[in-house]
Amino acid sequence: MPVRTSRVVSFDDLRDLLTATGARLRDAVPLAELTTLRVGGPATVAECASTDALVATVRELDAAGIPVLLIAGGSNLLIADDGFDGVVVRIATEGVEIVGDPDRGEVAECSVIAEAGANWDAVVAATVEAGYGGLECLSGIPGSAGATPVQNVGAYGVEVASLLRRVRLLDRATGEIRWVEPAELGFGYRTSILKHSAAAVVLAVEFALRADGSSAPLGYRELANALGAAEGESRPAALVREAVLRLRAGKGMVLDAADHDTWSAGSFFTNPVIPDADVAAVRAAIASHVGPDVAVPTFPAENGVKFSAGWLIERAGFAKGFPGEGSPARLSTKHTLALTNRGAATATDLVTLARRVRDGVAERFGIRLEPEPVTVGVSL
Numbered sequence: 001m002p003v004r005t006s007r008v009v010s011f012d013d014l015r016d017l018l019t020a021t022g023a024r025l026r027d028a029v030p031l032a033e034l035t036t037l038r039v040g041g042p043a044t045v046a047e048c049a050s051t052d053a054l055v056a057t058v059r060e061l062d063a064a065g066i067p068v069l070l071i072a073g074g075s076n077l078l079i080a081d082d083g084f085d086g087v088v089v090r091i092a093t094e095g096v097e098i099v100g101d102p103d104r105g106e107v108a109e110c111s112v113i114a115e116a117g118a119n120w121d122a123v124v125a126a127t128v129e130a131g132y133g134g135l136e137c138l139s140g141i142p143g144s145a146g147a148t149p150v151q152n153v154g155a156y157g158v159e160v161a162s163l164l165r166r167v168r169l170l171d172r173a174t175g176e177i178r179w180v181e182p183a184e185l186g187f188g189y190r191t192s193i194l195k196h197s198a199a200a201v202v203l204a205v206e207f208a209l210r211a212d213g214s215s216a217p218l219g220y221r222e223l224a225n226a227l228g229a230a231e232g233e234s235r236p237a238a239l240v241r242e243a244v245l246r247l248r249a250g251k252g253m254v255l256d257a258a259d260h261d262t263w264s265a266g267s268f269f270t271n272p273v274i275p276d277a278d279v280a281a282v283r284a285a286i287a288s289h290v291g292p293d294v295a296v297p298t299f300p301a302e303n304g305v306k307f308s309a310g311w312l313i314e315r316a317g318f319a320k321g322f323p324g325e326g327s328p329a330r331l332s333t334k335h336t337l338a339l340t341n342r343g344a345a346t347a348t349d350l351v352t353l354a355r356r357v358r359d360g361v362a363e364r365f366g367i368r369l370e371p372e373p374v375t376v377g378v379s380l
């Protein structure tokens with residue numbers, strides 16, 4: 001009897017369809033094993049270890065009208081307990097190449113090209129170890145190189161949009177493969193035209209590097225202070241990487257299987273950007289709850305002001321570790337912005353906690369927090 005776990009297509013039919021692609025097909029894989037939140041029910045997984053296999057697999061599945069979920073590191077996904085009805089295409093390519101040799105006068109061309117599935121932090125580490133700067137502020141971010149443009153990954157004052165040279169895309173509608181410029185990708189705060197979209201697969205990314213080994217200018221006070229630098233100054237990339245990893249670890253933002261504070265998708269909510277016209281009213285609402293003398297952490301943003309979601313969550317009554325020991329899903333004990341799985345949480349537990357926090361903040365301050373991870377089969 002053929003195993004039939006998917007309602008849309010049988011495993012045997014899939015095996016026939018994908019035989020020539022080079023993908024490794026596995027049935028009924030618990031997606032919890034592929035995500036950092038460690039939740040998600042079963043699905044058929046087609047693992048693609050080469051770019052050719054990835055392209056061929058996605059093309060076949062698209063042509064057959066079979067739903068596809070792309071997963072690389074699984075660190076920005078909240079997947080339902082009943083899994084995914086279709087095929088999960090696991091991006092497992094690994095190639096990384098540093099291009100340009102400053103000793104031969106090729107300084108202007110220095111860059112790193114990584115296949116989509118390459119581990120992002122390993123890419124950063126390789127560039128720093130080779131003596132190049134540029135990517136160090138994005139050290140310790142879990143997941144793949146290819147996912148970094150999807151939500152315009154950012155940390156410590158740097159976003160990939162400002163470092164990317166180009167992105168190699170498979171256009172799923174036309175089948176065309178081409179390098180595109182960052183300007184074509186509609187980057188914004190934790191978003192791009194690739195997020196929540198099935199239009200394209202990132203096959204590779206290329207990032208510009210600094211040949212002198214210095215860091216990008218430090219744009220985040222906490223990091224600059226940790227390095228004894230002024231904002232806007234640079235420091236050797238290796239020192240900045242070390243400082244970033246230290247700061248991130250203190251917040252549970254570096255994966256550590258032994259630490260449940262890192263069984264998360266990182267920040268669960270984005271920092272809300274309030275349009276300029278509404279900022280005064282929001283500040284007044286906040287002051288009426290926390291008092292006029294309490295400073296509210298904010299950051300400049302395009303067309304508005306960005307408020308700290310972590311601060312709003314804490315001030316709305318959700319402390320670190322909420323709702324307390326014994327709960328399967330809790331806020332991280334190090335950082336209110338991370339929702340965490342303490343070992344036995346389901347996607348439903350995490351959704352329940354997320355709604356409670358989101359609704360509490362809305363009730364207290366009139367601000368609706370939006371989730372940062374991509375949700376599959378669940379809605380908040």
Ligand SMILES: Cc1cc2nc3c(=O)[nH]c(=O)nc-3n(C[C@H](O)[C@H](O)[C@H](O)COP(=O)(O)OP(=O)(O)OC[C@H]3O[C@@H](n4cnc5c(N)ncnc54)[C@H](O)[C@@H]3O)c2cc1C
Pocket residue numbers: 036069070071072073074075076077091116141142143144145146147148150151152153154155194196200201202203252253254255262264265266267374
């Ligand atoms: C502890 C922790 C800390 C984090 N810190 C940060 C942080 O500081 N800053 C930050 O921005 N994020 C952070 N994140 C979120 C996450 O690491 C990033 O968003 C990361 O880029 C996701 O990569 P991934 O390979 O795990 O993507 P996945 O979770 O596998 O996928 C995420 C989304 O991208 C799509 N996708 C993946 N690969 C491709 C591809 N090649 N082409 C097209 N679509 C694709 C998927 O379909 C999905 O919709 C953190 C997460 C954790 C767990």
